[in-house]
Amino acid sequence: MHFSIGEWVSFQHTLGFILVKNVKERKCLVQFGLSSEVDMKWIPVELLSSREEVRLLEEDIGELQNLAIELEDAEWYKELEGRVMK
Structure with missing residues (x-):
């Protein structure tokens, strides 16, 4: 798994950042949104794209x-x- 906690990622054209990694199940808990509209989802790593230059x-x-x-x-x-x- 090449993603790090705190790294910005893209999932279905939506930006979020990684809160938790589950190496065994190859998925990450990703937070989308920063204030009142926060959504968190477990996403398989193969569906995430790196967004280092956000x-x-x-x-x-x-x-x-x-x-x-x-x-x-x-x-x-x-x-x-x-x-x-x-």
């Missing part, structure tokens, strides 16, 4: 940073900090 709005990055704090993921938080549009 551009985010500053407020979206702020929401993701809040999630990184909740998950205690300092590395992801710092990565998000580097994505803030200047």
Whole structure:
């Protein structure tokens, strides 16, 4: 499985990011949406496409940073900090 937790992916032309990986079953829990319209689904990895170059709005990055704090993921938080549009 080549995806990482926190990585942006595309599923059926919808962007989301990986919350959890299940290597044994070859699927990922993907979160779609960032605020009031959040949806989470388990997606087989063969149906996901990598979206490394996704551009985010500053407020979206702020929401993701809040999630990184909740998950205690300092590395992801710092990565998000580097994505803030200047």
